[in-house]
Amino acid sequence: MTGPQDENKKDYSTYSWYKIDASGKKQLTSVKTKKYTEVATAQGYYSYQLVTENSNGCESPVSDVFKVFVLPVIDITVTAANTSICTDVGSTTLTAKTSLKNQNLVYQWYRNGVKINGANDETYNVTGEAKAEKIIFSVSASFALNPNSPVTVTKEVTVIPQATKPMITAN
Structure with a gap:
């Protein structure tokens, strides 16, 4: 002041x-x-x-x-239904959890530090990852009254290669 x-x-x-x-x-x-x-x-x-x-x-x-x-301190964690998924067909849901109830929070999800357009909910569904790699997903949460002070947490998801299609041979 x-x-x-x-x-x-x-x-x-x-x-x-x-x-x-x-x-x-x-x-x-x-x-x-x-x-x-x-x-x-x-x-x-x-x-x-x-x-x-x-x-x-x-x-x-x-x-x-x-x-x-x-405003109260935003305490946030991210949970994942699975932290390892298969390429192309695997999926997992990431959920931002906080102990704050009835607060007007604004969420934004990121993939390897890049904003995911339209990903503004408490949950984010990871699907259709084509490349086997480790991906860092993060979510920023802030109060609608004070969007310039977000709290950000991360969760790593490992995408593993899908098993190749088997081929049956005759003996």
Whole structure:
């Protein structure tokens, strides 16, 4: 958060940042500069107020309350029905799982770091892989409110050669 400057576009002499706790009590922080940064320890609303002091020692009235909502941490894992599939005919379903319930999450799946167009659900079906190789699938999940801070996890799928078509010979 950033406090204002005076009418001459200069920083005030002192910035007194107050954090308001859940019971409504104001707590003066140790920060006295124009910028205030705090690392939140839990999700929820955080409320702040600011008092400035000019070079003459005169204090401003207390600012209006400024509220910040901290989103919960996205904890995500990827599970696979199978981590090995056969070329051409094999398939597996990858599923992004999170403990967050009733959250508006946005998903994007990737294959070896390349975005898979249209793969925006919690699940992704891997099918029709023609080449025997190890493939890294990843999924990014973010809040619809804050899509610029995704959490990404990966899952490796091994594509193995399909058995060749047998040929029966007469003895």
